[in-house]
Amino acid sequence: MQILGHFNYWIFIILMMCGFYMVIASDNLIKKLVGLGIFQTSVFILYISMGKITGGTAPIVIDKAVVYSNPLPHVLILTAIVVGVATTSLGLALVVRIQEAYGTIEADEILAQDRDDSL
DSSP states (O other), X not given: OHHHHTHHHHHHXXXXXXXHHXXXXXXXXXXXXXXXXXHHHHHHHHHHHHHOOTTOBOSOOOXXXXXXXXXXXXXXXXXXXXXXXXXXXXXXXXXXXXXXXXXXXBHXXXXXXXXXXXX
């Protein structure tokens, strides 16, 4: 039953490895961006899981509450989500420009065209 107690961490590991595999194994630039998004989401899950305290309440001082949850990890993840959307948008814009310049979004074909142009 110890495995079920750490379910969030297992999901984090599975998502991280899936995203990492997509980045490493795929030559398609869109698939690489999707892999980076999955990898990034796994890190979000890790930080949110670590920031949650069982039985903790919001950090509002009341007489009955004894344990408070720290809101800092959640705030940092909100900021990271905004930055992630911006970087994904920039990556997609670069893929569009690469498609216009090379006619493909496959990394090996782009490298082959660069090698042919340099000769």
